[in-house]
Amino acid sequence: MDETFINSYRSPQLSDNWLLNVNPLNKINIYVALGLITIFFQHWQVNVAITFLFVLLAIAAGRFKNFIGPFLKLGLVIGPFFFIVRAIFWPGENLIFNYGIINITQEGIDLGIQYATIMLVVCGILVLCTVTIKAEDLTYSLEQIGVPHNVSFMILSSLQLIIDLKDKTKVIMDSQRSRGIETEGNVFVRIKAFVPVLSPLFLGAISGAEEKTIAMDARAFSSANPNTHLRFLRPAPGMEKILVLAVDLLILGLIIMGVVL
Amino acid sequence: MSYMELKNVTYRYPLAEQDALKNINYHFEQGKLYGIIGENGGGKTTFCDLMKGLIPSFYGGDLTGEVFIKGKEIRDWESSELASSIGYIFQNPFTQISGIKETVFEEIALGLENLGVEREEIIERVTNVVKQLKIEHLIKNNPNKLSGGQRQRVAFASIIAMETDILVIDEPTSQLDPKGTSDIFEIIHLLKEQGKTILLVEHKIDLIAEYADEVLVIKQGELITSGKTSEVFSNVELLNEGVNIPQIALLSNDMKEHGKPFETFAITKSQAREQILKKGSEKICQ
Numbered sequence: 161m162d163e164t165f166i167n168s169y170r171s172p173q174l175s176d177n178w179l180l181n182v183n184p185l186n187k188i189n190i191y192v193a194l195g196l197i198t199i200f201f202q203h204w205q206v207n208v209a210i211t212f213l214f215v216l217l218a219i220a221a222g223r224f225k226n227f228i229g230p231f232l233k234l235g236l237v238i239g240p241f242f243f244i245v246r247a248i249f250w251p252g253e254n255l256i257f258n259y260g261i262i263n264i265t266q267e268g269i270d271l272g273i274q275y276a277t278i279m280l281v282v283c284g285i286l287v288l289c290t291v292t293i294k295a296e297d298l299t300y301s302l303e304q305i306g307v308p309h310n311v312s313f314m315i316l317s318s319l320q321l322i323i324d325l326k327d328k329t330k331v332i333m334d335s336q337r338s339r340g341i342e343t344e345g346n347v348f349v350r351i352k353a354f355v356p357v358l359s360p361l362f363l364g365a366i367s368g369a370e371e372k373t374i375a376m377d378a379r380a381f382s383s384a385n386p387n388t389h390l391r392f393l394r395p396a397p398g399m400e401k402i403l404v405l406a407v408d409l410l411i412l413g414l415i416i417m418g419v420v421l
Numbered sequence: 422m423s424y425m426e427l428k429n430v431t432y433r434y435p436l437a438e439q440d441a442l443k444n445i446n447y448h449f450e451q452g453k454l455y456g457i458i459g460e461n462g463g464g465k466t467t468f469c470d471l472m473k474g475l476i477p478s479f480y481g482g483d484l485t486g487e488v489f490i491k492g493k494e495i496r497d498w499e500s501s502e503l504a505s506s507i508g509y510i511f512q513n514p515f516t517q518i519s520g521i522k523e524t525v526f527e528e529i530a531l532g533l534e535n536l537g538v539e540r541e542e543i544i545e546r547v548t549n550v551v552k553q554l555k556i557e558h559l560i561k562n563n564p565n566k567l568s569g570g571q572r573q574r575v576a577f578a579s580i581i582a583m584e585t586d587i588l589v590i591d592e593p594t595s596q597l598d599p600k601g602t603s604d605i606f607e608i609i610h611l612l613k614e615q616g617k618t619i620l621l622v623e624h625k626i627d628l629i630a631e632y633a634d635e636v637l638v639i640k641q642g643e644l645i646t647s648g649k650t651s652e653v654f655s656n657v658e659l660l661n662e663g664v665n666i667p668q669i670a671l672l673s674n675d676m677k678e679h680g681k682p683f684e685t686f687a688i689t690k691s692q693a694r695e696q697i698l699k700k701g702s703e704k705i706c707q
């Protein structure tokens with residue numbers, strides 16, 4: 161048997177990347193604090209700079225490859241969407257183009273750029289969280305600060321449910337394709353192929369739920385004892401706490417400066 | 422006082438028009454393996470759910486009569502206490518994996534974490550179970566990406582690690598190939614040797630004949646026959662009740678009808694072999 165693997169549970173889970181080893185809650189703290197800057201400055205240049213900083217963080221964590229794909233996919237959909245909505249409908253003095261309800265103004269375009277870049281920051285935070293934090297590490301740290309074990313289970317099993325549903329959809333879609341049903345092509349073809357998949361998918365998920373509850377009950381989920389953890393993280397080292405505090409204070413300072421000036 | 426006992430137990434699911442269990446009486450002794458058989462929809466799973474304490478607390482419905490587990494009435498048990506006394510393994514290996522752990526080793530540890538067992542002991546117990554069930558090669562794998570047979574073994578391991586005295590096992594081999602089935606029965610045999618009390622629902626009748634100390638036959642919610650395995654299967658009339666009977670038991674019955682009965686009624690291959698060898702030597706002596 162793999163003794164090294166079993167032994168790995170005797171010490172805290174650590175990778176060889178310093179950023180990945182930062183406590184999950186501290187990571188979220190830093191990402192969100194950086195994100196907050198945007199609200200107080202309201203310059204698209206600031207937003208772009210922070211987005212760029214997130215890309216750098218992803219690189220520092222050695223997760224650039226995992227980060228960039230989802231980030232571009234998400235950012236390129238949500239960013240332009242907010243831009244267009246703002247740019248087309250926002251009323252303003254400096255009219256550039258007008259046709260029916262379409263009313264493009266300089267103010268609208270400025271605001272659109274502002275919103276679109278804020279959305280890039282939001283997407284950056286979300287994707288950065290998913291690629292640098294393991295869900296079970298997050299729930300572990302939440303439990304350390306007193307969040308109940310059941311909440312962890314709910315978070316983790318919802319995430320797993322999404323993965324399961326995705327896998328099952330793929331299986332059903334594959335079998336439909338093999339029966340000659342068109343599943344590729346434009347949006348309408350895809351939706352038409354997808355709708356009949358939904359009911360078996362969700363019925364399956366629901367009927368499994370009762371059995372799953374029983375199975376988890378058999379694993380003592382309702383036990384009154386405080387639960388223990390096989391896998392664990394190190395307590396955040398002093399340096400890390402200082403770093404997080406420094407970032408928070410710095411950003412607080414920036415924000416206060418931004419508001420005052 | 423018996424280890425587990427049912428007294429006049431009748432149960433009806435909520436909104437159901439018929440009783441799922443009808444006036445059942447039985448007592449179970451510690452350390453024995455009880456085979457539960459009968460046609461589909463007869464009430465075997467309901468019986469397991471009852472013994473696991475899920476009825477009526479989880480399903481609701483009307484339960485009359487009394488169920489004693491280790492001398493204590495089922496309604497007096499805390500459900501959290503029951504989980505550490507009775508292990509439950511069932512048919513569908515897919516719903517038994519928690520889905521929240523990234524390695525098989527952690528999956529098996531989950532129940533122990535919930536019981537509040539200390540880390541060193543968890544590691545020791547999981548390691549032992551992994552060796553017992555010969556799944557050393559799986560410990561690093563993602564439990565959500567195992568085959569049905571592998572999942573069933575992990576489900577067994579997860580429950581066995583909790584070291585409950587009583588195990589309720591509902592059709593554990595229905596998703597398994599012959600190799601997987603014999604592996605699981607090897608495990609069940611091991612558990613019996615460790616002195617566990619086991620309630621086992623299983624369609625593969627030859628396996629029941631070989632491993633069960635006593636058999637309960639349930640049909641339409643009624644316990645129509647029960648008793649020592651060899652006695653139950655020597656009653657060939659059961660065939661008319663839709664119950665499977667081991668081929669060897671039919672052979673023993675044929676021998677009896679042809680006026681050449683075995684000395685003792687054989688229901689397993691090894692018993693029959695013994696009897697046939699005896700008959701052979703009698704002939705030589707004559």
Ligand SMILES: Nc1ncnc2c1ncn2[C@@H]1O[C@H](COP(=O)(O)OP(=O)(O)O)[C@@H](O)[C@H]1O
Binds near residue numbers: 480
């Ligand atoms: N959750 C439930 N609610 C209502 N009726 C049920 C439920 N589960 C099983 N039944 C009914 O109880 C009877 C016995 O079912 P079950 O115990 O699953 O049989 P078996 O395991 O022997 O195939 C069946 O008629 C079935 O339809």
Ligand SMILES: [Mg+2]
Binds near residue numbers: 465466467591
């Ligand atoms: Mg059943």
